[in-house]
Amino acid sequence: MADSVQRKPRARRAAEDSSPRSGERESMRDLVSQLKRDRIVSAAVDLFYRQGYAGTTLDEVAKALGMTKPFIYQYFGSKNDLLAEICSRAIRHANDALNRLLSQQGSPSDKLSSIVCEFILSVLNNQANAVIYSREETELAPKDREMIRQLRRDFDRRVVALLEEGIARGEFAIADVRVASFAIASMVGWAPVWFRAGGRLTKEEAADRMAALALSMVEVKRAATEGPRA
Amino acid sequence: MADSVQRKPRARRAAEDSSPRSGERESMRDLVSQLKRDRIVSAAVDLFYRQGYAGTTLDEVAKALGMTKPFIYQYFGSKNDLLAEICSRAIRHANDALNRLLSQQGSPSDKLSSIVCEFILSVLNNQANAVIYSREETELAPKDREMIRQLRRDFDRRVVALLEEGIARGEFAIADVRVASFAIASMVGWAPVWFRAGGRLTKEEAADRMAALALSMVEVKRAATEGPRA
DNA sequence: CAGTTATTATACCGACTAGTAGATTTATCA
Protein backbone atom coordinates (compact mmCIF):
# COMPACT_ATOMS: atom_id res chain seq x y z
CA MET A 1 0.00 0.00 0.00
CA ALA A 2 2.87 2.40 -0.63
CA ASP A 3 1.86 5.79 -1.97
CA SER A 4 2.12 5.69 -5.71
CA VAL A 5 4.93 8.22 -5.86
CA GLN A 6 5.78 8.86 -9.48
CA ARG A 7 9.39 7.82 -9.63
CA LYS A 8 10.80 9.16 -12.82
CA PRO A 9 14.47 9.90 -13.25
CA ARG A 10 15.40 13.24 -11.78
CA ALA A 11 15.80 14.78 -15.26
CA ARG A 12 13.20 17.53 -15.67
CA ARG A 13 12.79 21.01 -17.07
CA ALA A 14 15.51 20.65 -19.67
CA ALA A 15 14.55 23.95 -21.31
CA GLU A 16 15.03 25.97 -18.14
CA ASP A 17 18.68 25.04 -17.84
CA SER A 18 21.09 27.92 -18.53
CA SER A 19 23.87 26.04 -20.27
CA PRO A 20 23.02 25.02 -23.83
CA ARG A 21 25.24 21.93 -23.74
CA SER A 22 23.74 20.89 -20.46
CA GLY A 23 20.33 21.45 -22.04
CA GLU A 24 21.16 19.02 -24.76
CA ARG A 25 22.29 16.51 -22.22
CA GLU A 26 19.09 16.83 -20.29
CA SER A 27 16.96 16.35 -23.34
CA MET A 28 19.11 13.41 -24.37
CA ARG A 29 18.54 11.90 -20.97
CA ASP A 30 14.81 12.42 -21.35
CA LEU A 31 14.90 10.64 -24.66
CA VAL A 32 16.75 7.72 -23.16
CA SER A 33 14.29 7.58 -20.30
CA GLN A 34 11.40 7.64 -22.69
CA LEU A 35 12.95 4.90 -24.74
CA LYS A 36 13.36 2.72 -21.68
CA ARG A 37 9.83 3.40 -20.54
CA ASP A 38 8.61 2.41 -23.97
CA ARG A 39 10.54 -0.83 -23.90
CA ILE A 40 9.17 -1.68 -20.47
CA VAL A 41 5.63 -0.94 -21.59
CA SER A 42 6.10 -2.97 -24.72
CA ALA A 43 7.36 -6.02 -22.84
CA ALA A 44 4.56 -5.67 -20.31
CA VAL A 45 1.92 -5.42 -23.04
CA ASP A 46 3.22 -8.58 -24.60
CA LEU A 47 3.12 -10.53 -21.35
CA PHE A 48 -0.11 -9.08 -19.95
CA TYR A 49 -1.74 -9.86 -23.27
CA ARG A 50 -0.68 -13.49 -23.16
CA GLN A 51 -0.86 -14.23 -19.45
CA GLY A 52 -3.10 -11.59 -17.99
CA TYR A 53 -2.13 -8.83 -15.58
CA ALA A 54 -2.37 -10.81 -12.37
CA GLY A 55 -0.79 -13.81 -14.03
CA THR A 56 2.36 -11.89 -14.88
CA THR A 57 5.08 -11.03 -12.38
CA LEU A 58 7.30 -8.02 -12.67
CA ASP A 59 10.27 -10.34 -12.55
CA GLU A 60 9.02 -11.88 -15.79
CA VAL A 61 8.65 -8.48 -17.39
CA ALA A 62 12.17 -7.56 -16.31
CA LYS A 63 13.54 -10.87 -17.54
CA ALA A 64 11.94 -10.34 -20.94
CA LEU A 65 13.98 -7.15 -21.12
CA GLY A 66 17.16 -8.79 -19.90
CA MET A 67 16.91 -6.62 -16.79
CA THR A 68 15.86 -6.99 -13.18
CA LYS A 69 12.87 -5.75 -11.26
CA PRO A 70 14.34 -2.59 -9.73
CA PHE A 71 14.98 -1.41 -13.27
CA ILE A 72 11.23 -1.25 -13.74
CA TYR A 73 10.73 0.53 -10.44
CA GLN A 74 13.12 3.20 -11.66
CA TYR A 75 10.55 4.14 -14.27
CA PHE A 76 7.20 3.12 -12.80
CA GLY A 77 5.98 3.58 -9.27
CA SER A 78 4.10 0.31 -9.13
CA LYS A 79 2.79 -2.57 -11.18
CA ASN A 80 -0.55 -0.82 -11.32
CA ASP A 81 1.03 2.36 -12.70
CA LEU A 82 2.38 0.24 -15.51
CA LEU A 83 -1.08 -1.11 -16.29
CA ALA A 84 -2.56 2.39 -16.17
CA GLU A 85 0.06 3.57 -18.64
CA ILE A 86 -0.80 0.73 -21.02
CA CYS A 87 -4.49 1.47 -20.78
CA SER A 88 -4.09 5.19 -21.21
CA ARG A 89 -2.09 4.51 -24.36
CA ALA A 90 -4.99 2.45 -25.65
CA ILE A 91 -7.27 5.40 -24.97
CA ARG A 92 -4.90 7.81 -26.63
CA HIS A 93 -4.83 5.67 -29.76
CA ALA A 94 -8.61 5.59 -29.94
CA ASN A 95 -8.83 9.31 -29.34
CA ASP A 96 -6.33 9.98 -32.10
CA ALA A 97 -8.44 7.97 -34.49
CA LEU A 98 -11.56 9.82 -33.40
CA ASN A 99 -9.98 13.22 -33.89
CA ARG A 100 -8.58 12.32 -37.27
CA LEU A 101 -11.97 11.40 -38.66
CA LEU A 102 -13.76 14.28 -36.97
CA SER A 103 -12.03 16.65 -39.33
CA GLN A 104 -13.54 14.88 -42.29
CA GLN A 105 -16.33 16.14 -44.50
CA GLY A 106 -18.88 14.16 -46.45
CA SER A 107 -22.28 12.54 -46.31
CA PRO A 108 -23.37 10.59 -43.24
CA SER A 109 -22.75 7.41 -45.19
CA ASP A 110 -19.19 8.41 -45.97
CA LYS A 111 -18.60 9.48 -42.42
CA LEU A 112 -20.00 6.33 -40.89
CA SER A 113 -17.93 4.27 -43.22
CA SER A 114 -14.72 5.99 -42.27
CA ILE A 115 -15.54 6.02 -38.57
CA VAL A 116 -15.98 2.26 -38.53
CA CYS A 117 -12.99 1.73 -40.76
CA GLU A 118 -10.64 3.93 -38.77
CA PHE A 119 -11.73 2.56 -35.43
CA ILE A 120 -11.36 -1.02 -36.46
CA LEU A 121 -7.91 -0.25 -37.79
CA SER A 122 -6.97 1.51 -34.60
CA VAL A 123 -8.20 -1.39 -32.50
CA LEU A 124 -6.40 -3.93 -34.69
CA ASN A 125 -3.19 -1.95 -34.75
CA ASN A 126 -3.19 -1.94 -30.97
CA GLN A 127 -4.80 -5.27 -30.40
CA ALA A 128 -2.85 -6.22 -27.30
CA ASN A 129 -3.45 -2.82 -25.69
CA ALA A 130 -7.12 -2.94 -26.48
CA VAL A 131 -7.57 -6.47 -25.20
CA ILE A 132 -5.65 -5.77 -22.01
CA TYR A 133 -7.76 -2.71 -21.44
CA SER A 134 -11.07 -4.45 -21.68
CA ARG A 135 -9.92 -7.55 -19.87
CA GLU A 136 -8.23 -5.85 -16.93
CA GLU A 137 -10.79 -3.14 -16.41
CA THR A 138 -11.48 -4.40 -12.90
CA GLU A 139 -7.83 -4.02 -11.96
CA LEU A 140 -7.82 -0.34 -12.77
CA ALA A 141 -8.21 2.50 -10.35
CA PRO A 142 -11.75 3.98 -10.47
CA LYS A 143 -10.44 7.18 -12.02
CA ASP A 144 -8.92 5.31 -14.95
CA ARG A 145 -12.00 3.15 -15.29
CA GLU A 146 -14.16 6.23 -15.62
CA MET A 147 -11.99 7.42 -18.49
CA ILE A 148 -12.76 4.43 -20.67
CA ARG A 149 -16.48 4.68 -19.95
CA GLN A 150 -16.36 8.27 -21.06
CA LEU A 151 -14.60 7.32 -24.25
CA ARG A 152 -17.18 4.67 -25.04
CA ARG A 153 -20.02 7.05 -24.34
CA ASP A 154 -18.36 9.57 -26.64
CA PHE A 155 -18.12 7.03 -29.40
CA ASP A 156 -21.75 6.00 -28.99
CA ARG A 157 -22.99 9.58 -28.87
CA ARG A 158 -21.16 10.51 -32.03
CA VAL A 159 -22.48 7.50 -33.85
CA VAL A 160 -26.02 8.18 -32.67
CA ALA A 161 -25.77 11.78 -33.85
CA LEU A 162 -24.47 10.64 -37.19
CA LEU A 163 -27.21 8.08 -37.61
CA GLU A 164 -29.85 10.67 -36.81
CA GLU A 165 -28.37 13.06 -39.31
CA GLY A 166 -28.45 10.30 -41.88
CA ILE A 167 -32.09 9.61 -41.14
CA ALA A 168 -32.94 13.31 -41.43
CA ARG A 169 -31.25 13.41 -44.82
CA GLY A 170 -33.07 10.32 -45.98
CA GLU A 171 -29.90 8.25 -46.33
CA PHE A 172 -30.55 5.94 -43.40
CA ALA A 173 -33.57 3.97 -42.23
CA ILE A 174 -33.21 2.69 -38.70
CA ALA A 175 -35.82 1.38 -36.29
CA ASP A 176 -33.79 1.89 -33.11
CA VAL A 177 -30.85 4.24 -33.38
CA ARG A 178 -29.27 3.36 -30.06
CA VAL A 179 -29.32 -0.34 -30.70
CA ALA A 180 -27.83 0.31 -34.11
CA SER A 181 -25.01 2.26 -32.52
CA PHE A 182 -24.35 -0.65 -30.19
CA ALA A 183 -24.30 -3.04 -33.12
CA ILE A 184 -21.70 -0.88 -34.79
CA ALA A 185 -19.65 -0.61 -31.61
CA SER A 186 -19.80 -4.40 -31.39
CA MET A 187 -18.20 -4.79 -34.77
CA VAL A 188 -15.37 -2.53 -33.70
CA GLY A 189 -14.88 -3.97 -30.24
CA TRP A 190 -15.06 -7.59 -31.28
CA ALA A 191 -12.61 -7.31 -34.16
CA PRO A 192 -9.58 -8.49 -32.17
CA VAL A 193 -11.45 -11.66 -31.25
CA TRP A 194 -11.69 -12.95 -34.78
CA PHE A 195 -9.03 -11.14 -36.74
CA ARG A 196 -5.83 -13.09 -37.29
CA ALA A 197 -2.81 -11.35 -38.72
CA GLY A 198 -1.47 -13.20 -41.72
CA GLY A 199 -4.84 -14.69 -42.51
CA ARG A 200 -6.96 -14.29 -45.59
CA LEU A 201 -7.42 -10.56 -45.13
CA THR A 202 -5.18 -7.66 -44.29
CA LYS A 203 -6.28 -5.35 -41.52
CA GLU A 204 -7.29 -2.78 -44.09
CA GLU A 205 -9.41 -5.24 -46.06
CA ALA A 206 -11.06 -6.50 -42.90
CA ALA A 207 -11.84 -2.96 -41.77
CA ASP A 208 -13.22 -2.00 -45.19
CA ARG A 209 -15.53 -4.97 -45.40
CA MET A 210 -16.78 -4.54 -41.89
CA ALA A 211 -17.49 -0.88 -42.60
CA ALA A 212 -19.43 -1.86 -45.70
CA LEU A 213 -21.52 -4.25 -43.63
CA ALA A 214 -22.20 -1.61 -41.02
CA LEU A 215 -23.36 0.69 -43.75
CA SER A 216 -25.63 -1.87 -45.36
CA MET A 217 -27.23 -2.39 -41.96
CA VAL A 218 -28.48 1.16 -41.70
CA GLU A 219 -28.82 2.43 -45.25
CA VAL A 220 -32.18 2.97 -46.83
CA LYS A 221 -33.06 -0.04 -48.93
CA ARG A 222 -33.16 0.75 -52.61
CA ALA A 223 -34.38 -1.25 -55.55
CA ALA A 224 -31.67 -3.58 -56.73
CA THR A 225 -31.63 -6.25 -59.41
CA GLU A 226 -28.43 -7.61 -57.96
CA GLY A 227 -26.85 -7.47 -54.49
CA PRO A 228 -23.66 -5.50 -53.89
CA ARG A 229 -20.39 -7.02 -54.94
CA ALA A 230 -17.21 -5.81 -53.25
CA MET B 1 0.73 -27.97 -7.79
CA ALA B 2 -1.25 -30.69 -6.03
CA ASP B 3 -2.90 -33.24 -8.29
CA SER B 4 -6.40 -32.06 -9.00
CA VAL B 5 -8.06 -34.98 -7.25
CA GLN B 6 -11.78 -34.64 -7.63
CA ARG B 7 -12.95 -34.45 -4.05
CA LYS B 8 -16.66 -34.98 -4.09
CA PRO B 9 -18.50 -36.33 -1.08
CA ARG B 10 -18.30 -40.08 -0.87
CA ALA B 11 -21.95 -40.41 -1.86
CA ARG B 12 -22.10 -42.20 -5.22
CA ARG B 13 -24.13 -44.80 -7.10
CA ALA B 14 -27.31 -44.22 -5.14
CA ALA B 15 -29.28 -46.52 -7.44
CA GLU B 16 -27.07 -49.53 -6.73
CA ASP B 17 -27.87 -49.52 -3.04
CA SER B 18 -30.06 -52.44 -1.88
CA SER B 19 -32.17 -50.73 0.75
CA PRO B 20 -34.85 -48.45 -0.68
CA ARG B 21 -34.76 -46.07 2.28
CA SER B 22 -31.01 -45.94 2.09
CA GLY B 23 -31.37 -45.25 -1.62
CA GLU B 24 -33.52 -42.27 -0.86
CA ARG B 25 -30.99 -41.08 1.62
CA GLU B 26 -28.22 -41.32 -0.91
CA SER B 27 -30.16 -39.41 -3.49
CA MET B 28 -31.08 -36.85 -0.89
CA ARG B 29 -27.45 -36.48 -0.06
CA ASP B 30 -26.63 -36.04 -3.73
CA LEU B 31 -29.23 -33.33 -3.95
CA VAL B 32 -27.76 -31.54 -0.97
CA SER B 33 -24.29 -31.84 -2.43
CA GLN B 34 -25.49 -30.47 -5.73
CA LEU B 35 -27.20 -27.60 -3.99
CA LYS B 36 -24.04 -26.69 -2.14
CA ARG B 37 -21.97 -26.93 -5.29
CA ASP B 38 -24.42 -24.63 -6.99
CA ARG B 39 -24.23 -22.11 -4.20
CA ILE B 40 -20.45 -22.14 -4.30
CA VAL B 41 -20.46 -21.68 -8.06
CA SER B 42 -22.97 -18.89 -7.81
CA ALA B 43 -20.96 -16.99 -5.21
CA ALA B 44 -17.80 -17.51 -7.24
CA VAL B 45 -19.46 -16.28 -10.43
CA ASP B 46 -20.55 -13.15 -8.67
CA LEU B 47 -17.09 -12.38 -7.31
CA PHE B 48 -15.09 -13.45 -10.36
CA TYR B 49 -17.38 -11.29 -12.46
CA ARG B 50 -16.79 -8.22 -10.35
CA GLN B 51 -13.17 -8.70 -9.32
CA GLY B 52 -11.71 -11.10 -11.81
CA TYR B 53 -10.49 -14.63 -11.15
CA ALA B 54 -7.00 -13.78 -9.95
CA GLY B 55 -8.36 -10.84 -8.00
CA THR B 56 -10.65 -13.02 -5.92
CA THR B 57 -9.47 -15.21 -3.06
CA LEU B 58 -11.18 -18.40 -2.02
CA ASP B 59 -11.51 -16.93 1.44
CA GLU B 60 -13.69 -14.21 -0.07
CA VAL B 61 -15.84 -16.76 -1.86
CA ALA B 62 -16.25 -18.73 1.35
CA LYS B 63 -17.05 -15.59 3.32
CA ALA B 64 -19.74 -14.64 0.82
CA LEU B 65 -21.35 -17.98 1.66
CA GLY B 66 -20.91 -17.55 5.38
CA MET B 67 -18.52 -20.49 5.30
CA THR B 68 -14.78 -21.10 5.36
CA LYS B 69 -12.31 -22.20 2.76
CA PRO B 70 -12.23 -25.95 3.51
CA PHE B 71 -15.94 -26.00 2.80
CA ILE B 72 -15.13 -25.16 -0.80
CA TYR B 73 -12.39 -27.76 -0.97
CA GLN B 74 -14.94 -30.35 0.06
CA TYR B 75 -16.67 -29.79 -3.25
CA PHE B 76 -13.95 -28.58 -5.60
CA GLY B 77 -10.41 -29.86 -5.94
CA SER B 78 -8.89 -26.48 -6.62
CA LYS B 79 -9.63 -22.89 -7.46
CA ASN B 80 -9.04 -23.73 -11.09
CA ASP B 81 -11.60 -26.55 -10.98
CA LEU B 82 -14.11 -23.99 -9.82
CA LEU B 83 -13.32 -21.75 -12.78
CA ALA B 84 -13.53 -24.68 -15.17
CA GLU B 85 -16.96 -25.55 -13.79
CA ILE B 86 -18.15 -21.98 -14.34
CA CYS B 87 -16.84 -21.94 -17.87
CA SER B 88 -18.25 -25.31 -18.77
CA ARG B 89 -21.64 -24.10 -17.57
CA ALA B 90 -21.32 -21.16 -19.93
CA ILE B 91 -20.59 -23.58 -22.75
CA ARG B 92 -23.48 -25.79 -21.80
CA HIS B 93 -25.84 -22.83 -21.90
CA ALA B 94 -24.66 -21.84 -25.36
CA ASN B 95 -24.92 -25.41 -26.58
CA ASP B 96 -28.46 -25.69 -25.28
CA ALA B 97 -29.41 -22.61 -27.23
CA LEU B 98 -27.75 -23.96 -30.35
CA ASN B 99 -29.56 -27.27 -30.13
CA ARG B 100 -32.88 -25.66 -29.48
CA LEU B 101 -32.73 -23.62 -32.65
CA LEU B 102 -31.26 -26.39 -34.74
CA SER B 103 -34.59 -28.16 -34.57
CA GLN B 104 -36.29 -25.21 -36.18
CA GLN B 105 -37.62 -25.01 -39.72
CA GLY B 106 -38.05 -21.98 -41.92
CA SER B 107 -36.39 -19.75 -44.48
CA PRO B 108 -32.77 -18.69 -44.03
CA SER B 109 -34.02 -15.29 -42.95
CA ASP B 110 -36.18 -16.77 -40.24
CA LYS B 111 -33.44 -19.06 -39.09
CA LEU B 112 -30.82 -16.34 -38.95
CA SER B 113 -33.18 -14.18 -37.02
CA SER B 114 -33.82 -16.81 -34.39
CA ILE B 115 -30.18 -17.85 -34.18
CA VAL B 116 -29.13 -14.32 -33.35
CA CYS B 117 -32.07 -13.80 -31.04
CA GLU B 118 -31.58 -17.01 -29.09
CA PHE B 119 -27.86 -16.59 -28.75
CA ILE B 120 -28.09 -13.05 -27.53
CA LEU B 121 -30.67 -14.12 -25.00
CA SER B 122 -28.50 -16.99 -23.87
CA VAL B 123 -25.52 -14.71 -23.47
CA LEU B 124 -27.54 -12.09 -21.62
CA ASN B 125 -29.16 -14.62 -19.33
CA ASN B 126 -25.72 -15.82 -18.31
CA GLN B 127 -23.88 -12.57 -18.57
CA ALA B 128 -21.53 -13.15 -15.68
CA ASN B 129 -20.64 -16.64 -16.86
CA ALA B 130 -20.08 -15.46 -20.39
CA VAL B 131 -17.94 -12.52 -19.35
CA ILE B 132 -15.85 -14.61 -16.99
CA TYR B 133 -15.34 -17.13 -19.72
CA SER B 134 -14.01 -14.71 -22.28
CA ARG B 135 -12.01 -12.71 -19.78
CA GLU B 136 -10.31 -15.59 -18.00
CA GLU B 137 -9.58 -17.66 -21.05
CA THR B 138 -5.86 -17.48 -20.36
CA GLU B 139 -6.36 -18.96 -16.89
CA LEU B 140 -7.98 -22.08 -18.25
CA ALA B 141 -6.35 -25.40 -18.86
CA PRO B 142 -5.58 -25.92 -22.58
CA LYS B 143 -8.23 -28.62 -22.82
CA ASP B 144 -10.97 -26.29 -21.63
CA ARG B 145 -9.67 -23.52 -23.84
CA GLU B 146 -9.95 -25.76 -26.87
CA MET B 147 -13.61 -26.38 -26.03
CA ILE B 148 -14.58 -22.74 -26.38
CA ARG B 149 -12.68 -22.40 -29.63
CA GLN B 150 -14.59 -25.35 -30.96
CA LEU B 151 -17.88 -23.80 -29.91
CA ARG B 152 -17.04 -20.55 -31.64
CA ARG B 153 -15.98 -22.35 -34.78
CA ASP B 154 -19.26 -24.28 -34.70
CA PHE B 155 -21.21 -21.09 -34.42
CA ASP B 156 -19.34 -19.49 -37.28
CA ARG B 157 -19.63 -22.51 -39.50
CA ARG B 158 -23.36 -22.75 -39.00
CA VAL B 159 -23.82 -19.10 -39.71
CA VAL B 160 -21.69 -19.29 -42.84
CA ALA B 161 -23.68 -22.28 -44.08
CA LEU B 162 -26.91 -20.45 -43.44
CA LEU B 163 -25.73 -17.32 -45.21
CA GLU B 164 -24.68 -19.33 -48.22
CA GLU B 165 -28.02 -21.06 -48.33
CA GLY B 166 -29.70 -17.67 -48.19
CA ILE B 167 -27.60 -16.44 -51.08
CA ALA B 168 -28.42 -19.53 -53.13
CA ARG B 169 -32.10 -18.92 -52.51
CA GLY B 170 -31.80 -15.28 -53.47
CA GLU B 171 -32.75 -14.01 -50.01
CA PHE B 172 -29.33 -12.69 -49.08
CA ALA B 173 -26.76 -10.57 -50.86
CA ILE B 174 -23.37 -10.64 -49.18
CA ALA B 175 -19.99 -9.62 -50.49
CA ASP B 176 -17.92 -11.57 -47.97
CA VAL B 177 -19.72 -14.34 -46.14
CA ARG B 178 -17.06 -14.98 -43.54
CA VAL B 179 -16.75 -11.35 -42.54
CA ALA B 180 -20.53 -11.20 -42.32
CA SER B 181 -20.51 -14.17 -39.96
CA PHE B 182 -17.96 -12.40 -37.80
CA ALA B 183 -20.08 -9.27 -37.77
CA ILE B 184 -23.01 -11.32 -36.53
CA ALA B 185 -20.88 -13.06 -33.91
CA SER B 186 -19.76 -9.62 -32.76
CA MET B 187 -23.31 -8.56 -32.08
CA VAL B 188 -23.82 -11.63 -29.95
CA GLY B 189 -20.52 -11.54 -28.13
CA TRP B 190 -20.57 -7.84 -27.40
CA ALA B 191 -24.09 -7.73 -26.02
CA PRO B 192 -23.07 -8.01 -22.35
CA VAL B 193 -20.85 -4.98 -22.77
CA TRP B 194 -23.66 -2.57 -23.52
CA PHE B 195 -26.79 -4.21 -22.22
CA ARG B 196 -27.95 -2.99 -18.82
CA ALA B 197 -30.71 -4.83 -17.04
CA GLY B 198 -33.49 -2.47 -16.01
CA GLY B 199 -32.66 -0.07 -18.79
CA ARG B 200 -34.81 1.08 -21.67
CA LEU B 201 -35.10 -2.38 -23.17
CA THR B 202 -35.80 -5.84 -21.85
CA LYS B 203 -33.45 -8.62 -22.87
CA GLU B 204 -36.01 -9.91 -25.31
CA GLU B 205 -36.50 -6.53 -26.95
CA ALA B 206 -32.76 -6.00 -27.21
CA ALA B 207 -32.29 -9.45 -28.76
CA ASP B 208 -35.13 -8.88 -31.23
CA ARG B 209 -33.83 -5.57 -32.42
CA MET B 210 -30.30 -6.80 -32.76
CA ALA B 211 -31.56 -9.76 -34.78
CA ALA B 212 -33.47 -7.41 -37.05
CA LEU B 213 -30.31 -5.40 -37.63
CA ALA B 214 -28.32 -8.51 -38.40
CA LEU B 215 -30.93 -9.46 -40.93
CA SER B 216 -31.01 -6.07 -42.59
CA MET B 217 -27.25 -6.32 -42.97
CA VAL B 218 -27.39 -9.37 -45.20
CA GLU B 219 -30.79 -9.30 -46.84
CA VAL B 220 -31.19 -8.48 -50.51
CA LYS B 221 -32.08 -4.83 -50.85
CA ARG B 222 -35.59 -4.29 -52.14
CA ALA B 223 -37.38 -1.21 -53.30
CA ALA B 224 -38.83 0.69 -50.37
CA THR B 225 -40.64 4.02 -50.19
CA GLU B 226 -40.18 4.07 -46.44
CA GLY B 227 -37.64 2.47 -44.10
CA PRO B 228 -38.68 -0.24 -41.67
CA ARG B 229 -40.40 0.79 -38.50
CA ALA B 230 -40.27 -1.58 -35.50
C1' DC C 1 -27.65 -42.21 24.90
C1' DA C 2 -23.28 -44.22 22.79
C1' DG C 3 -20.91 -44.99 18.71
C1' DT C 4 -20.00 -43.79 14.18
C1' DT C 5 -19.62 -41.01 10.25
C1' DA C 6 -20.08 -36.87 7.57
C1' DT C 7 -19.25 -32.04 7.73
C1' DT C 8 -17.10 -27.73 8.80
C1' DA C 9 -13.76 -24.85 11.35
C1' DT C 10 -9.15 -23.61 13.29
C1' DA C 11 -4.75 -22.98 12.48
C1' DC C 12 -1.12 -23.73 9.99
C1' DC C 13 2.54 -24.46 5.85
C1' DG C 14 4.98 -23.37 1.80
C1' DA C 15 5.36 -20.87 -2.27
C1' DC C 16 5.14 -16.73 -4.45
C1' DT C 17 5.61 -11.86 -5.34
C1' DA C 18 5.24 -6.64 -4.91
C1' DG C 19 8.14 -3.62 -3.33
C1' DT C 20 12.80 -1.86 -1.03
C1' DA C 21 17.49 -0.99 1.04
C1' DG C 22 21.98 -1.02 0.22
C1' DA C 23 25.93 -2.66 -2.48
C1' DT C 24 27.98 -2.37 -7.03
C1' DT C 25 28.81 -1.20 -11.38
C1' DT C 26 28.84 2.21 -15.13
C1' DA C 27 28.89 6.76 -17.00
C1' DT C 28 30.25 11.74 -16.49
C1' DC C 29 33.36 15.21 -16.19
C1' DA C 30 36.96 18.30 -13.96
Added chain:
DNA sequence: TGATAAATCTACTAGTCGGTATAATAACTG
Protein backbone atom coordinates in the same frame (compact mmCIF):
# COMPACT_ATOMS: atom_id res chain seq x y z
C1' DT D 1 42.79 9.65 -13.72
C1' DG D 2 40.08 10.27 -9.66
C1' DA D 3 35.76 12.09 -7.77
C1' DT D 4 31.01 12.15 -8.20
C1' DA D 5 26.60 10.90 -9.53
C1' DA D 6 23.43 7.91 -11.96
C1' DA D 7 21.82 3.42 -13.13
C1' DT D 8 21.37 -1.24 -12.07
C1' DC D 9 21.83 -5.44 -9.39
C1' DT D 10 21.83 -8.62 -5.25
C1' DA D 11 19.45 -9.94 -1.57
C1' DC D 12 16.00 -9.26 1.39
C1' DT D 13 11.23 -8.23 3.82
C1' DA D 14 6.51 -8.43 4.59
C1' DG D 15 2.39 -9.89 3.34
C1' DT D 16 -0.81 -12.74 0.63
C1' DC D 17 -3.05 -16.80 -0.72
C1' DG D 18 -3.76 -21.63 -2.33
C1' DG D 19 -3.99 -25.64 -0.14
C1' DT D 20 -4.01 -29.07 4.01
C1' DA D 21 -3.67 -31.61 8.62
C1' DT D 22 -6.28 -31.96 12.34
C1' DA D 23 -9.53 -30.86 15.78
C1' DA D 24 -14.34 -29.96 16.79
C1' DT D 25 -19.08 -30.44 15.92
C1' DA D 26 -23.31 -31.87 14.01
C1' DA D 27 -26.07 -35.67 12.14
C1' DC D 28 -27.42 -40.07 11.93
C1' DT D 29 -28.10 -44.93 13.61
C1' DG D 30 -29.27 -48.60 16.67
